[in-house]
Amino acid sequence: MPIYAIHCIDKPLQQELRAATRPDHLAYLESAISQILVAGPLLDDEGAPIGSMILMEFPDRRSAVDFAANDPYSRAGLFASVAVTVWRQVLPRPD
Template sequence: MQFLLIAYDAKDEHAPQRRLAARERHLAQGPALIAEGKALFGTAILDDEGRMIGSMLVREFPTRTDFDAWLETEPYVTDGVWGDIQVQPCQAGPLFLEALGRGLPLRLADGPG
C-alpha cells in the first residue's frame, strides 16, 4: 500500500536548526528504504526564497500500521522538525513506477531539449 506524506516544518524560531541537525540522519535512511522498495519518491518543499519548509514523500508499506511504525522512527518526527503531518493513501502511476524500477529518467516523448 502506498502513502503520500506531506509535512510542513514547525513554525517556531528553532525549527530550521532542528531540520539541519536531523537532515543527515533523515537522508541516511534513504538507501535502505529504496533497496527495500519502501521509498518511491521524496522531495523538500521550498518557500519562495528557496528555503526548505517541509517534505513530500511517497512510501510503500504493507499496511498503514507498518507505515506508522516507520514514521515514529523518522528523524524529522523524533526531533520535532515536522509540525504539520498529513498522510493519505495513494497509488503511483505505472509509468512512474516502471521508470523508477529501471533507474531511468521519466520521458514521455523524445524530442529537442
Template sequence: MPFLIETFDKPNHQHVRQASRPEHLAYLEANKALLLACGAKLNDDGSDGGGGLYIVDVDTREAAQAFIEADPFHKVALFAEVTILRWRKAYLDGVRHI
C-alpha cells in the first residue's frame, strides 16, 4: 500500500533547500519508479512554502522511512518534521482505483 510523506522545513532554511536541490532532484529521478506523485508545497503567491509531499509506492512504513531518510534534503537536516501515513489510492489521474 502506498504511503504519503509530508515534510516541513525548518524556519529560515530556504538557503539549505536551494543548495541541496540538485542532489534532491537527482535522487527523485533515480527513484522515480517508487513515486506516484511528489512536489514542493507552495504559498498562494507561488513562493516556496517550506516543505513537500511525496506519495511513494512501497510496502512498509519502514521502506517509506528509509526512502525519506535517503533523500538529500533529509541528509542536510532541512526538515523540522516528517509525517508518514498509509494512503489509499481512490482516484489518480482521473482514474478510479477502488
C-alpha cells in the first residue's frame, strides 16, 4: 500500500487552539493506528510545536487527503498549510 506524508504547518500564535484540540487529534490518529508508520509534531528551535508530520499508508491519494481534512486540528482551523504527498522509503532499505 502506498505511503503518504501529511505535512502541516500551524497558523501563527495558535498554541491555545492546538492544546485544546490535541485530545481529539490524538484520538483521531489512534483510530487509524494500524496505518501509521510515524507521527508527531514539528517543532521550532525552542521545542514548541509549529505543525505536524505523519507518514501513513493509504490505498490512494484521495483517502490520504480526506484523512488530513478530517483531522480535528484541520477542522478547527489550526493549519496555515497542509501538503499530502506520496512517499517512498529508500534508506534504510526496506525488507
